Amino acid sequence: MSQVLPATIPAKLFHERADAIADAARDLAQRGWTPATSSNFSMRVDAAHAAITVSGRDKGKLGRNDIMLVDMDGKAVGTDARPSAETELHTQAYRRWPEVNAVLHTHSRTQSVASRLFAKHGVIRLEGWELQKAIRGHATHESVLDIPVFPNTQHMPELVARVDAWIDAGKPLHAYLINGHGIYTWGHDMAEARRHLEALEFLLGCELDLKRLNA
Numbered sequence: 001m002s003q004v005l006p007a008t009i010p011a012k013l014f015h016e017r018a019d020a021i022a023d024a025a026r027d028l029a030q031r032g033w034t035p036a037t038s039s040n041f042s043m044r045v046d047a048a049h050a051a052i053t054v055s056g057r058d059k060g061k062l063g064r065n066d067i068m069l070v071d072m073d074g075k076a077v078g079t080d081a082r083p084s085a086e087t088e089l090h091t092q093a094y095r096r097w098p099e100v101n102a103v104l105h106t107h108s109r110t111q112s113v114a115s116r117l118f119a120k121h122g123v124i125r126l127e128g129w130e131l132q133k134a135i136r137g138h139a140t141h142e143s144v145l146d147i148p149v150f151p152n153t154q155h156m157p158e159l160v161a162r163v164d165a166w167i168d169a170g171k172p173l174h175a176y177l178i179n180g181h182g183i184y185t186w187g188h189d190m191a192e193a194r195r196h197l198e199a200l201e202f203l204l205g206c207e208l209d210l211k212r213l214n215a
């Protein structure tokens with residue numbers, strides 16, 4: 001794949017983003033959170049563009065050629081490569097929150113099982129866990145952190161509309177699960193997005209343990 005960059009985007013900037021995405025993806029794949037080419041990752045490059053994983057690639061073995069440029073409508077820029085099937089969910093986050101610079105989506109077993117188990121409630125309420133403080137804006141374990149569970153669909157505009165409706169209702173949103181599918185979360189930078197994902201994986205695992213123990 002050859003990526004032609006707009007004149008306004010230096011190659012160094014695009015490569016930095018691509019390398020940060022590949023590093024994160026390798027780590028998450030090693031944890032077993034990206035089975036069978038699933039998951040997708042992106043970073044904002046500038047106000048009008050994001051770098052995102054090419055669709056269908058093994059996320060544990062990404063190189064620079066597996067990351068491409070899209071505009072904020074999710075359309076490929078300067079390449080014939082096909083962006084992630086879920087690109088619109090990434091660009092939605094960049095459009096809605098100018099301060100968000102990295103979006104991560106994984107398919108861990110914990111995320112998948114939790115999404116099925118809590119789908120009937122439409123939300124997982126996290127409350128009383130110290131690790132909630134790993135999420136931006138949460139200063140105490142006494143805060144309430146609601147993670148919505150949206151129905152899965154292959155039709156991205158439907159999911160985009162559900163996310164928009166949640167945000168437009170004025171409800172805080174740090175992450176969402178898609179039923180039988182996985183999780184989306186994001187951050188002001190890649191380190192924050194990774195911290196959010198790691199904390200949420202841990203917290204969902206705790207909730208599943210409580211269910212198992214019937215506690």
Ligand SMILES: CSC[C@@H](O)[C@@H](O)C(=O)COP(=O)(O)O
Pocket residue numbers: 036037038039040053054055056057083084085086105107
């Ligand atoms: C390999 S099944 C998972 C995919 O359908 C999808 O949900 C996913 O996360 C990866 O899709 P991709 O198009 O590679 O970004």
Ligand SMILES: [Zn+2]
Pocket residue numbers: 038039040086105107181182
């Ligand atoms: Zn997915």
